[in-house]
Amino acid sequence: MTAQAKIEAVANEVLASWSSHAQIQTFSSRPAGITLAEAYQVTPLLRAAFEARGERITGRKIGFTNRQMWQTYGVDSPVWGYATSRTTHQLADLPVMALTGLSEPRIEPEIMFGLGAAPSPGMSDDALLDCIAWVALGYEIVQSIFPDWKFAAADTVAGNGVHGALLIGTQHAIAPRKSAWQRELATFEAELHCNGELVQRGGGALVLDSPLKALRHLVELLAHDPHNSPLSAGEVVSTGTLTLPMPVKPGERWTAKVAGIPLEDISIRFG
Numbered sequence: 001m002t003a004q005a006k007i008e009a010v011a012n013e014v015l016a017s018w019s020s021h022a023q024i025q026t027f028s029s030r031p032a033g034i035t036l037a038e039a040y041q042v043t044p045l046l047r048a049a050f051e052a053r054g055e056r057i058t059g060r061k062i063g064f065t066n067r068q069m070w071q072t073y074g075v076d077s078p079v080w081g082y083a084t085s086r087t088t089h090q091l092a093d094l095p096v097m098a099l100t101g102l103s104e105p106r107i108e109p110e111i112m113f114g115l116g117a118a119p120s121p122g123m124s125d126d127a128l129l130d131c132i133a134w135v136a137l138g139y140e141i142v143q144s145i146f147p148d149w150k151f152a153a154a155d156t157v158a159g160n161g162v163h164g165a166l167l168i169g170t171q172h173a174i175a176p177r178k179s180a181w182q183r184e185l186a187t188f189e190a191e192l193h194c195n196g197e198l199v200q201r202g203g204g205a206l207v208l209d210s211p212l213k214a215l216r217h218l219v220e221l222l223a224h225d226p227h228n229s230p231l232s233a234g235e236v237v238s239t240g241t242l243t244l245p246m247p248v249k250p251g252e253r254w255t256a257k258v259a260g261i262p263l264e265d266i267s268i269r270f271g
Contacts, residue, residue: 014042110239143162191258
């Protein structure tokens, strides 16, 4: 099998897994294996498949920005995947979310940025903030096509960053209080509640020390990627979970609360 045929076979198997809702063996555990560089060559094929079925790319999700998760999930650096018009929702428009078709779904409260301009490598924090039009608290619902959430970093990338859905809360403009946002993003605290009970604590510092630093990491990563496009104006970037991810099931109501940053509490019920 040629190198390109291998990449195409991986992409096809991932797409088939999503369609059939059937989990698959990790690529990294197979005789041929898969490298992280190869996995990022799968990503543009997944994007092409999304677009071929009528989906529009809405942005990117950054995964594994919380260093507490690295050893547990067998990764040693953040990764990313695409979000599309099928997976991206305004939280206000989706009071109840069906979990149908998601494999072992988990919930992650995250800071989300809406880009007003394309960021560039090497920008100062001030310049990077100028590229952000708005900030919101939201959820990413993640899933694993690999059983029991056991995989290597390359498997995660080949599976589009374990992305399931983005649920975006109320958007707040960055420009009017830019320096305050920069300070608060690195220091605010977060709580995650299920059916009224506190189950996780975290905050902005767990996201590579700040969600702004997670965005910078993605900008730099894409600058050295010959196969995938850089960020552009209009994209939404979900910067990584503020707490450890938690399994979810139908009938549960989840609420994320923050302190030290002027963002509203957010809730979602699963059906």
